[in-house]
Amino acid sequence: MQLDPNHLVMLASVVDEGGLTPGAHALGKSQPSLSRTLAALEARLGQPLFEKGRRPLVPTELGAALAAQGRVIRQASGEASTQADLYIGGKTGAVRVAGTPVFMDAVIATMIAGFQQAHPNVRIDQSYGYAETLIRDVDSGSLDLAICPLPPGELPDRVAFEEILQGRNVIACRMGHPLARKRALKLEDIAHYPWIAPPTNSPLYQDLRAILQEIEVEDVKVSFSGGSISAVRTVLEGSDSLTILPYSVLFMMRQQKALTALDIRIHHVPRNLGIISPADRPERPAVRRFHRHIATEFKTLAHSISHAQQNSLWRA
Amino acid sequence: MQLDPNHLVMLASVVDEGGLTPGAHALGKSQPSLSRTLAALEARLGQPLFEKGRRPLVPTELGAALAAQGRVIRQASGEASTQADLYIGGKTGAVRVAGTPVFMDAVIATMIAGFQQAHPNVRIDQSYGYAETLIRDVDSGSLDLAICPLPPGELPDRVAFEEILQGRNVIACRMGHPLARKRALKLEDIAHYPWIAPPTNSPLYQDLRAILQEIEVEDVKVSFSGGSISAVRTVLEGSDSLTILPYSVLFMMRQQKALTALDIRIHHVPRNLGIISPADRPERPAVRRFHRHIATEFKTLAHSISHAQQNSLWRA
DNA sequence: GGCATAATATAACCTGATGCTATGCAATTG
DNA sequence: CAATTGCATAGCATCAGGTTATATTATGCC
8 A cells, every 4th residue: 555655744743733723734734635635545544544533633553653654754854854955055065175285285274174163064075186187177077176276377268267366485494594584585595405395296396496497596405305285394394494385375374483484586476376166067055155165265365465464574 | 945755755766776767667657757856856956966967867965865865755655555554454453352251361362362373463452341341341442342241132232242152151170070970960969069159240150149049059168259260270170169160161171181060950041152342333454353363263162162062072 | 970779858738636715514611 | 502613525726746759868889
C-alpha cells in the first residue's frame, strides 16, 4: 500500500494538535481539506485512523503508527527547508578558493578567519596556485574564486578579474637589520647581503630578478629559497637576509614588529592583485558572500595602507 | 522556504538512480514529469540542484543535501506502507481479550501461545472477568473479545455470541485417587472427601453448589477455595480433594496424566462456552485473525474430545 | 570534426487531487 | 435540553502533476 508523504504529515498534524481544526490551522489549510483527505486515506486503508464517534479525536493503533512516520517526514521536510534557507542565505555550503601562496598565507588567511567567525558552517576549501592554473580552474568550474596578481593589461578572457590592490613590492628585512634605519639607501649598500628567493615559479621570483637586474646586482647570494611566507619570515627574522615581498604582505605583519621595508625605491611592479571569478556562471550564495567579504576586507586594507602612508608611520 | 516532501523524494530518486530516466522508472513515473517538477523546484529555490551541462547528472551541494532528506522521507513513507500492510494483514496490532480465569489459563493460554508463534508482533492484552463485566466491556469497546460460558437461552443483546463448546462439568481428582479407578460411583462414595471450591463469584461455584445440592450433600468440607486453576491443580495433585471443572479444561490437561474425572453422572450444566464479540463494530484485522484462530482451535478441540470419547479412551 | 546515440528539456493536453466556502450533523457541556 | 463546538459533506474551481510527442543537448566513436 503506497502512501503519500503529505497525507502522513497531515495525519501527524491532526494527531499532535488534537483535532482537525487545530491541525488544519497548524498546516495553514482548511478543516474540510484535512477531513476529506484523511477520510480518503481511511477508505484506501479500509481501516479507521481515529476512533469513531469520539470527540476529542483519538487515533487508532494504525493512526498512531502512521502519525509517527508522518512526524518523521515533517521533521525531514522542515530540515530540508532550513537547509535550503541556510544555503540560499550563504550560511552553508563550500567555497573553493585558491591563490598565490604568499598572499593566501599572509593576507587571505586572516580574512578567512574573519569570515569563519561569522559563517562557521561554510566550508572553505583552500589551495595554492599561480595565475595560469588559477584562471584555468576558475574557468573550468573546479575553483570558485582565485586571488592572484595579474599584469594590468592582461585581463583574462572568459573569467572576471576584479582589481583589489595595486601591486607594489618592497625589499624586506628584519626590524633590527643594519640597513633598517638607514635612509636613502644606495645600491651598493644592499649588495653585500644574502637574499631569500621565492619559489622559482612564482611571480615574486620574476619580480626579484627584475629588481636585481635593475640595481645591476649580478652575483646575488641566495641563502634560502622555495619556502612559504612563514618560513621566509622566520629566516628573515633570524638573519640579515633580504627578500622581496608585496607591500601589503608586509603591512599585514606590521603588528608583530618583526619585519620592515628598506628605504629604497625599486621599480614599480606592473601587476595588480585581484579576484578571479567565473564570468558567466552565477556564484553560489556562500561563494558570493565570501567574495564580498574578501572584496570589502581588501577595500579596508587599501584604505588602511594609504592612511598609514599619509601619517608617515610607514614609509614608502 | 516550504518544500513538498514528494519533491524531495523525487530528487532523492534521481540522485540515487543516477539520472532522470532511471529515477522516473524507479518511481513508476515518466521522465518528463520528474524533469518538470525538479525544474520548478530549482526555480523556487533559485539554485540549481544539478550541475548544469553535465551528463551523468551530478547533484550540487544543495541537491545532495536535499536528496538526503528525501531519502529519509522515502524511508519513513515505506515504513508507513509496510506498517499499514502488516496491520491490515493482522500481523501487527493489539488484541484485548478476556475470559473466565479457569478457561483463560487452562484452554485459551495454549491457544494464545500457538497464535503468538505465527504472529509474534501481535500484542495480546489478556485479562480476567465474568460474563456480566465481559459483555459490558466488549459492548463499550474496551475489550475486543471475551470467552466465557453463558446459559443457552440468555443470548446477550448488542454483542455477538458464538458458541464454541458445549458446557459440561465433571468432578476431578488426582490420577491415583482412591475413587479414580472405581466404576459407577455412588453418592456416598464421594461424600467423605474434602472439596476445593472455585472463587465464589465464578459460574463454576454455582455449578458446584448445584451439584452438591443434587447429590444431597449438605455439610461439604471445603479444604481450599479461591485459587487459580494452577493452584487448584497443585492442591488436587497433592491430596485426595475433589473439585468441579469443565470437562474441556480437564481434557486439555490429559497429557500430564495428573488429573482425571470421576465416573459419576452429574447434572448437565445449562451453559455453553462461547466467544463474545462486538455486534456492530467490525473487528480490527489482528482481532479478526485471533478470533478465527480461537474459533478453529476450539473446533479442533471439540473434535478431539468427541473422538476421544468415541474411542473410549476417556470416559464420560 | 561530425555523426550516431542516449538522455534531458519543452510543449500541449488532460485528469484528479486538493484548495476553498457554505452548511448539515453529531458530540460534548453546562 | 439547549447551546456550543467541531467534524463531515457538498459543490465548485484551480493547478499540480500525470501523460505522449518532440526538440535540444551531451557524449562517444569513427
